[in-house]
Every structure is written in structure tokens, then in C-alpha cells.
Amino acid sequence: MNIHEYQAKEIFARYGIPVPPGKVAASPAEAGKIARDLGKPVVVKAQVHVGGRGKAGGIKFGKTPEEAEKVAGQVLGMSIKGLTVKKVLVTTSVEVASESYLGLVTDRKAKRPVFMASPAGGVDIEEVARTTPEKIFKMHVDPCTGLLPYQARFLAGRLEKDPKLQSQIASIAHKLWKVFWETDCSLAEINPLVKTPQGEVIALDAKINLDDNGLFRHAELEALREGENEHEKAAREMGLSYVKLDGSVGCCVNGAGLAMATMDLIKHYGGEPANFLDIGGSSSPDKVLTAMRIICSDPGVKAVFFNIFGGITRCDDVASGIVRALKEINIKVPIVIRLTGTNEEKAREILRSANLTATALMDEGVRQALQMAKGGVN
């Protein structure tokens, strides 16, 4: 789960990482008031879950409260990569002597967190990794000991020469590690970490991605979730994984790998999937009902394809769900069903009684669904 810069900075501040003072605003007037209270020139920054907001004009300066209010009016409501800006962060403008990068992610290969530091700050770190990898310095963190002082010292030494600045950075690194580890982050990043002409080190930006699997033990962070539409929310609450796509064949599959393979197969046979949807392990007619509601709410969907390989998921549960959905929801598109595995025969009986049929083969099912989607009639 991603959270906004202003939320990440609140967490940073709680752990003692220096950030510029500021507050979030939802209206130009509010932004103006914050700027007045700060009593200094400010930066107004769009709060959207997407990168590249600077280039898109989502970061503007306001020397006076009036100017802050004005630029906030420009940023609020603007669209960045399809997302509407509903909030801006108003913070004091910081003089920058130099910029660097300090971040932590989980290294899937090493199977432990890795710190990254780079003197090339303020730019996309993935770009740095591609073009000048020698400018990125890494330190893996042992989960038993946490970040060790010598490691923090090493990272700090790669960013600044002055021992005083180094010790500020080392201290920030220790705090960033605590943020990462104690709040179950999958990424915690300061980019840029800046040095001011006065010799202070400050986190000018803040980015935190949370490990979804860790959220159950951080209720206060779960509460930060936003930007979900009602279907995504309904899916999550029912234990379904749903990702909307742009094609015409709605998919309802048990298992993430099979769901991806189903999408790929639709593409392989010349179609486009309308979504990824994994109904998960333990089947229930309710889940199927919710899944159908979500899939069919997408106006792009011209046909729905069920692909079920029964294991823990019982085919009869899915069949019952389909029959119920057809009764309870006004479904305007054709449904193609492939099912095999646990309780397959029972399922076929249930379907038969509702005048439905099912194939046992995935390829066949996909081809039928594509035909239906192209035909467009029920």
C-alpha cells in the first residue's frame, strides 16, 4: 500500500527524522492559512499516488501566503497521470546546497532489507541504477542486529565528506531503519535528502510503501488507505484480488498464477482481458457473487470467463455462486465457464439445472469467451 508524502513525513517526524515544517491542505484558502502560519516562503506539493508530479507541474512555489493560495488553486484539481489532485502539502521552502538519496527496500534475492545511498539525489533512483550503478552504494541489514553503526557510517561516508554531516546522516539512517522495520515497510525512501547551506541535513521528500501483509498489525496505517474505488474496496473486503484492465473479457479465476495465465491466454488468442481477478482459496457462493458484481460493473466487459481448477476451491460452490449471480444481478453479457477438479460433477449438475454448460479445458473456454465478446450478444 502506498501512502502520501505528507503521511510519510508525519511518520518520519515521529521517529525524529528532520523534515521541513508543513501541513496538508484540501483548499487554496487552507493552503494560504498554512503558509501564513509558517511565516516563510513555501512549496505547494500535489499529493497523488504517482511519480513524476514535479514534471507535471504538481510542485509550485509561493513566496507569500497570497501566492501560496494562488498556486494551491492551480495544483488542486489538476490531473496527474489520470489522478485528480485532492490534497496539497504546504511546507517551508528549503535552501538546498546539495541533494542525495537514502532509501531502504526488501531485497528479494538476498532475502533481507537493503539500504541504498547515492550522491545522485533528486532523480529517479531506478534511472541511476540503470545508467550509473557505480553511484549507488548498498548495505544489507541483518534482521537480527538491525542496522549496525559501522553500516550507517559507511552509508553516510558515501554521501558527505564532513564528519558533522556524516553523523547527521548516520543518525537519519538509523531512524529510517526503525521506520522501515517497525512499521512493516516494503520501501522507505528519502529522495532527495538535502544539505542546507547552514549545514543541516533534511528529508525534503518522503516515500513509504507499506507491506500489505503487515497492515493487520498497524491499524493506524491501514486507516491511511485511500484512492480505492468502491469495487476495489468491495473486492479487498471479500478477500478477492482485483485489478482493472482495459480489455473486453472479464475474468474470474481461482489462484493468482492461473488468473495471470488466463489473461495471457486471452491475449494469446487475440483478445484483451478486462481484469485480473483471483477469487482466492476458500470458495463460497458469496465470493462469486461479489466478483460478478465487480466484473459486470465495468462497461468495457463484453463477456465473462470463469476459469476454475478445483482444489480447495470446490467447483460446486462456484457453480452455485454463478447461478445465484444470474438471478440476483442483471447481467447483460454472456458467461463462459471452464471448470474441473474438486466436485466437478456436482458443479455440472448445478449448472445444468440452470441451463448452463461448462467446458473442462482452459483453451477451449478462452476461445469461446473471445467469440462471445466479439459477438457481443447474450
Place this chain on the structure above:
Amino acid sequence: MNIHEYQAKEIFARYGIPVPPGKVAASPAEAGKIARDLGKPVVVKAQVHVGGRGKAGGIKFGKTPEEAEKVAGQVLGMSIKGLTVKKVLVTTSVEVASESYLGLVTDRKAKRPVFMASPAGGVDIEEVARTTPEKIFKMHVDPCTGLLPYQARFLAGRLEKDPKLQSQIASIAHKLWKVFWETDCSLAEINPLVKTPQGEVIALDAKINLDDNGLFRHAELEALREGENEHEKAAREMGLSYVKLDGSVGCCVNGAGLAMATMDLIKHYGGEPANFLDIGGSSSPDKVLTAMRIICSDPGVKAVFFNIFGGITRCDDVASGIVRALKEINIKVPIVIRLTGTNEEKAREILRSANLTATALMDEGVRQALQMAKGGVN
């Protein structure tokens, strides 16, 4: 370093371990006031750094504030194993349905902390270990993971059958682990851990020993040090290890092992050491001076024996210190010096110039010192 029950209970309370409400008092009137404020029958408990205070009459009950004041008057000022009671803890009296033991120590053999739980609470755990070891259940704690839930559950299951009580105990175990680990304890113990007739689990007593080596990072705990006399304090502040004993031969040695061996050798040749004193690794005349002040302040000392094997400790530094001490302190007892090793020749010259001699052999030195101590003249 040992701390008092009331101090340990303050730490327990900070970590959420349930303890009976109470406060420490230094006078009967204060004790009476605390009892009045608590508004319930109380227990008045002597706060001394020694075990067995119950048997010695250091724990008394007061049903009324007046009675509390009266018994506090009896306990305060009493002597338990040679220590005068200067403070009492006044806490509400708790009804006890059953008593058990829960504690944590560092297991030197396993090289990690070990939890111990025993349904035989309220008695000396070392006695239980000797007589009925099968009543002690152990769980080693991995420093990487800390106490794991299954371990806390296991320990709780050994103390109570009721799942509700088990979960209270498991929660206390987790908190006790945090106390132990985060405050650098060498022992953290609840004995007895009691169950009340109302089904609550409470730490009726609390014992904490702190790892001296960890104190540098817990200034607030270092401040709890008490019961040191001025010589012990002076020794510690100068980096000397000093333990007073009852014999007549004062010892000043470099290195703990050699210091113990010196004491043993004094005993072997029929004498009694007056103290353990290790002047430590890096020698300085100042250290020797402090050591001499401390040793000679003991009226039992009839002779002082220096036993120095120069390594990092330079013999000439020690010799200079001895010469200075003889000038600056009014020393009434004879001094016997054994020294060998680093800068031995220089040292002998310094001693010669002050009309002192030194042997190079430990046994010879000890025998001379014993003779001197018996002779009793300078």
C-alpha cells in the same frame, strides 16, 4: 548492580506488568500516609540488598494506617544480615490464591537468556532447582527473535490450567522479556507471581539485577546505585575493582585472575586477605594512589602487598605511584612489593631511590607480606 524491589516494580509498571499499588517510605509517618492514601490494608516491606528479609522480620502487615505506621517503625532501622533498613515499600495487601515463579537470567552455558517458570513460587528458586528440579521449566530465548508467542504459551501452560490466566501470564512473560532485554538485566524475576481469588495475575515481588556492563547506556538506572561506601565509590570511579574482606593483608594487584590467585596464596600460606583489588589494565600513578588510600582506610590492614605482573601495566608507573603514596598518605603499615614484566628495571630504580625494594617472585612476596602483617610494625 542490584536495585530495590520498589525500583524494580517501578520498571515493571512502566512495561505494563501488573504490580500492587504502593510507594516507598523512609519514615513511619510517611508509611502511615501512604497507607492512608491507598485506603486498604497494606504490607510494609524492608528495602535492603539482601535475601531472606521475610524470615528476618522485614515484612509486616498493617491493617490500618496506624498499624502501618507502627510496623514501619519496627522495620525501619532494623538490621538484616548486617544491613540497616533505611526504606520500606508500602503496598496494598493482596489476597493470594496461588503462587508461582517466573524469571529470566543469562544462561552462561547456552550463551543466551533463559526463561524459568515454576509452579513452586514464593520460595528460593535455587532451593527448588536443587531439591525438585522437575518443577522448573526452561525456555531459552533467541536474541534474534526475542521471546516467541509459542514459548510464552508454553511457560504459561506450566503455571496455570485456565486459558484466561494463561494468557495473562503469557502477556506478563512478554513484558518481562522486554524489561530484561531493553534494560540490560542479568536477572529479572517475579517471585511470587500470584493469582488472586478474583482471577488476576500480579507480580507480588520484583527482583532485578542489572548487567554492570550495560549501565553506560542507561543513565537513569545508573542513578539507582546506592549502598556503596565512599571507598567503593572512589574505586569504581577510578576504574578499580575493589571488594572488602576481613583479613589483614591488603592486596593491590593488576588483573582480576592474578588478584584472586594472590588472595588464595595468602590463605595458602596461613594468612587472610583484607581485600580484592584489581588496579586494571592501563596503569597510572593516580590509580595506585587511590588504591592505597582505599586499602589503608581499612583498619584491619596490617600490611600491604603489591603484586604486579607488567604487561600493559608498566611497572615503573606502579613504582612511581607507590613512592607518591608514601609521600602523600600517612601510611602506618609496611608495604611489600612484588613486580616483574614491562619496565621492571626502571621500576626498581625508582623504588631504590625511595629506599624500597621489590621481589620478582609472587610466593616470596606473599610470605614477606604475611610476616610483616604478623609482626605488625612498620
Place this chain on the structure above:
Amino acid sequence: MSILVDEKTKVIVQGITGRDGSFHAKTMIDYGTKVVAGATPGKGGTECVGVPVFDSVREAREATGANASIAYVPYSFAADAVHEAFDAGVELVVCITEGIPTSEVVKIYSKMKSLGVRMIGPNCPGIISPGKCKVGIMPAQIHTRGNVGVVSRSGTLTYEVVNQLTKAGLGQSTCIGIGGDPIIGTNFIDTLKLFQADPETKAIVLIGEIGGTDEEEAAEFIKSEIRKPVVGFVAGQTAPPGKRMGHAGAIVSGGTGTAAEKIAAFKKSGIAVADIPSQISGLVASLMK
């Protein structure tokens, strides 16, 4: 032979008295797996699906000499269950549970390496050596004994492939689902080493998916170390970047972890790549000739 589990594997079911635990314990027993004990705190001394239940894994292991365990435990307790099994001396723990925080898996992995033991999963269907032993939740009837080793990050997609193999007359030595989380106890390379050393395994099917670089590393490893034919498939060619496709580990981020890269790596290492799942059995058959 086969890898990791066989007739000699003696299994403890952690959480046996739960709904899922008892159901799957029974299907494992029905399949012939030596389920020797269950462990559920507070249920020690009882019996479940004909198996003695103990309060702790330690007691269960000491009483039965079990060398493996499988944990049917909710995500908030699953990491603890794995630690308990390892601390009790169990050498192989299959962790089915989805939703364990990554930081907990990191700690388990570190312990696993220091003890020299093995976890399969988390978030996986488990492992089966057809005709010998099943430690997992996969539908047993689709498997048949034979010479193809199957390793996969997925669950049902593996069933799809195994079903096909069986129908094509290609039995399996061992099928292992290594799990869909970003950090897992046993990865492709670990499994490939075992398949290479197993004389019963004559060909290997490797089913990858988007996210991470496990497939790329496996490809390198296959090129230099594996002397048996390998058929590969990668799911998620149509997955958009930045979106988690169900599995916590199935996400293309920062331009890495794409299916295209993985397929390219497979091809570069001489692995026969199936474009669609239904091609897999044909490729295996042709390579095994």
C-alpha cells in the same frame, strides 16, 4: 527416489484441530502420507482424524520422531508456528499460509539458514511426491507417479499443468509449489539442485511468474548446472506494471520483473519455453524422447 518428501517422511500437522487443518490432514492421510501427530496448544492428549494431538510441536516430535511439519495456521500466528517447528528440531516445514508479513519471513529465513533447515512457502500449495507422500493442499487425484519434476510459484496453475502432464501420460517425481510471496524459504535454484541430483527426475517443468528475478537466476543456474531437459513457462505477460497480481510477490516494479525479461532469460539459457500452458506437456514429451 523423488525430492524432499517420500515414504519415509513423518509429518506433524500444526493446527490440526482447525477446520482447514483437520480437512487437509485427512486428505493427506487418505493419500498415504505418514501423518504421525498433530499439534494444537491446549488440545494435547486428544485425537483428531485418528492422529494423536499434542500441545506443542516439541512434544509431538519427541513422541513420534517426525521430520516434517505442515502449518495450517492463520497469518497472525503462522510465523510463530514455523519458529516453533524449527526450534523443536523439525527439518522441513511446509507453510501454506498466505499473508505473513515480509519482515517475519525475513527473520524465519535468517534462522532457517543458520540452522540448516528448510521451509517451503509461505503462501504455497505444498509438495507432493506422487504415490508416496503429499504434504500440502493440492488435489491428489491429478498427480501420477513418474519422472517429471515440477516446480512453480503458483498453486492452481500448477494443478493445470500437472493435470495435463498426467493426461499426456507423463507422471511426476515430485511437484513443489514454492510460494507466491516476495520472500520464500525454498526457491527455484534450491529445487533445481535437488531435481538434478534425483535419479527419478528425467525432466523438469519450471513455472514462473512476474516479479523479482528468481526466474532469471534460475535460468543462469540451469545453463551452468542442470543436465536435464527443462521446460519453462512464465505467467503474467499481460500484467500492468506497479500492480500486485494477487500474490504479494507478483508485481512488476521499476521496470524489472517482467514476463518478457524472464522469458528472454529462459530462452537465452536454452530452456524450452511454452507460450501457453497447454504446450507444456508436448514440449516435455518431445524432450524426454
Place this chain on the structure above:
Amino acid sequence: MSILVDEKTKVIVQGITGRDGSFHAKTMIDYGTKVVAGATPGKGGTECVGVPVFDSVREAREATGANASIAYVPYSFAADAVHEAFDAGVELVVCITEGIPTSEVVKIYSKMKSLGVRMIGPNCPGIISPGKCKVGIMPAQIHTRGNVGVVSRSGTLTYEVVNQLTKAGLGQSTCIGIGGDPIIGTNFIDTLKLFQADPETKAIVLIGEIGGTDEEEAAEFIKSEIRKPVVGFVAGQTAPPGKRMGHAGAIVSGGTGTAAEKIAAFKKSGIAVADIPSQISGLVASLMK
């Protein structure tokens, strides 16, 4: 031969630019020890006592191929220094520092075991294989090459004994001070195993002290595993219970860890026990005949 250190040992001195660090680095070099590098943060690129200094142990090791390090680092930074050395791939770390919190040593020990590396100490004088290599702070001149292995929890008491041995014409294969803290990286048994396997060592002197049960366990081990004569001594017979005698580990608590128990254990295992230090060389000489 000898144990743990010899002519091939290449040593990094951590904290070489400090007062103690540079002094002892020099005495080590003077003795012939291959001190190949120093490490002090911020001093990389300089030189100290003729040795190149690096910012980190990793750089020092990579540049020199060192396989051992010795840390002259204050107690508040010493644990970090040991971690740094292990993380850099150093296999043997000698930690002289006194005063490291026990919880930090517990963590180091756990890491040491999982990496399969070794720490000597903390709170110890180090190790010397006379005539070959000295990694420690002991006065070199009292040692002479020979066939007695010496292992001790003490510093100066060891010098006392070694000095005697040398004067009696009994040279040493290796002398190791394992440290006076309650938890140490290398204990008596670890060292005894090495002495048993070392052909140069013909007899062993074991110097214990009060506190813990290391001596008792060593006695058991000697009885069953050691086929060379052992002479034992235990310091602290006159130490009162409950008082820490200098060393953090030298404390009789709860009635265990007394010198009397340890001496009894030694005698029970057939170890020749010296009543006083000056008897040790005589006992060794008689047993080596």
C-alpha cells in the same frame, strides 16, 4: 603447528590509530606478526606504524586478504567492530575490550555460530603462538616456543604461569586467554578440542576461576576426549559469594561457580590440580616426562 594463529595469520588492527591500537600494533609487528592493515573510520588512505589504514574492515580485508582481526576499540563501539569484522569475512576476531554489555555479546555469539566464525574474548589478553604470531596484548618476551598449550580465563595470571613455564624450560605451542566475561566467544572446550588435534601440543595447562560452570564442563570433556596430560588451576578459592571479583564473569552466585566445585570436578576427571600457581610448571614437567 599450534592453534588458531601462526605464520600464515594476516591480521587487521581495528582502531589502529588510537593510543592503545598503535602501541599494540607495533609490539605485534615487532614480534613478527603479519599485521597487514589497520582500520579506522575516516582515516582511510593514511599509514600508521608502517601499516596501511583503511576506512572499513571490508576494504582492509579486500586489499590484503587478512583472515584475522584484533579490536582495540572502546566498549561502546566494540560490539559494532566485531560485527563489522565478521560481516567483512574475517574468520577470527580477537576482542580485547572489557565492558561490553552481555546482551551485545549474546548477539555476537549467535551470529558467530551461524556464520561458523570465531571470536576470542571479549575482555581477554588475546592469543600467541610463540615464535610465530601474537594477536594480543601479552608481554611477548615471557613466551617461548614449545609444546605446552595454555588456556586461561585470566590475563596477568596467565603471564605469571607462562613466565614460570618458560623459566622451567617448558615452551608453549599456543597461549590463549579466553576472557573474563560471563559470555565469551571461545571457551575451554573449544580450545581443548584444538589442542587435542594439534601435534605440537604435548600437554595442556588450564587456568580457571570462579563463576559459571565452564571448568566443570571442561573437566567432563577432558575425561572423555582429551588424551594429553592436563594441569589445572582455579583462582578465587577465597572469594566471597555474591561479589564480583573484577571480571564480570567471576562471581559465585546461588552457591554455584565456587572454586571448590571446580577443583573437585578437575580431580574427578583425573586432571592434575595445582594448589598454588608456582606448582604448575613442576606438574607439567612431571607429566611430560
